[in-house]
Amino acid sequence: MKKYLLTLTTVLWLCAAFAQNDKYTNAMLPKIALLDSNNSVDEWKSLSNAFERIADAEKTKWEPYYYASFCMVTAGSRAMPTDGSMGDNTKISDPYADKAEQLLDKASALSKDNSEIYCVSKMIHSLRMRGNPMARYMTEGAKASEALEKAKKLNPYNPRVYILEGEDKYYTPEQYGGDKDEAKKLFEKAKDLFSIDKAITPTEPQWGQGLVWYFLSQYK
Incomplete structure (x- = not known):
C-alpha cells in the first residue's frame, strides 16, 4: 500500500509538472511567433x-x-x-x-x-x-x-551570430570597415546554419530568418 501511494504521488507530481510546462509553453509561443515581425x-x-x-x-x-x-x-x-x-x-x-x-x-x-x-x-x-x-x-x-566573439566561441553554429556580424558589415561605411559583399557572405552563412539549427525545445531562440531573407533580397 505504501509503495502504491508513493507511485501515485510521483505520477501526480509528474502530471502537475507537465501541465505547468504546457502552460508556460502555450504562453510563450504566440509571443515568440511575433519576433520576426516588423x-x-x-x-x-x-x-x-x-x-x-x-x-x-x-x-x-x-x-x-x-x-x-x-x-x-x-x-x-x-x-x-x-x-x-x-x-x-x-x-x-x-x-x-x-x-x-x-x-x-x-x-x-x-x-x-x-x-x-x-x-x-x-x-x-x-x-x-x-x-x-x-x-x-x-x-x-x-x-x-x-x-559577439564570445557568442561565436560558445556556439560557432549559431546563425544569429552571423546575422549580427553581417548587419555591422552592411551598415558600416566602407571607410570604417564596412563591406556589403562580406555582409552577403555572412547572411548566406546564417541562412545555411538555419537549416541545421534545430531547437531542443520550442521556446529556445530561433528568430532571424526573416532578417536573412530581407538582407539577401537587397542584393537582387
Whole structure:
C-alpha cells in the first residue's frame, strides 16, 4: 500500500509538472511567433513587457527574460533617428539599453555561458554606441565586438551570430570597415546554419530568418 501511494504521488507530481510546462509553453509561443515581425516601437515594448511578466511568474526560466531583453533593445534600435545623425542621442538610446541590460542580467543568472545571451549583449552595447558614436565607439563598440566573439566561441553554429556580424558589415561605411559583399557572405552563412539549427525545445531562440531573407533580397 505504501509503495502504491508513493507511485501515485510521483505520477501526480509528474502530471502537475507537465501541465505547468504546457502552460508556460502555450504562453510563450504566440509571443515568440511575433519576433520576426516588423513591429513598431510600442509593439516591441509591449512584447517585452509580456515576456517579463511570464519571466517573473516562472522565476527559473532564462528564455522569457532573454526575449524581454531582446524586444526592449530592438524597440530602442527602432526608436533611434534614421537620418544618419552622429550626435548625442543618449536620451533615446540609454533608457532602452538600461532596461534591456537589467533583463539580460536576469537571464544570464539563470543560464551561464549562453551564446544567445551574448548575442543580445552585443545588441545592447551597439545601441549604447549608436547613442553617441563619436564618444562611445572605442568603449561600447569594443564591448559589442567582444560580446559577439564570445557568442561565436560558445556556439560557432549559431546563425544569429552571423546575422549580427553581417548587419555591422552592411551598415558600416566602407571607410570604417564596412563591406556589403562580406555582409552577403555572412547572411548566406546564417541562412545555411538555419537549416541545421534545430531547437531542443520550442521556446529556445530561433528568430532571424526573416532578417536573412530581407538582407539577401537587397542584393537582387
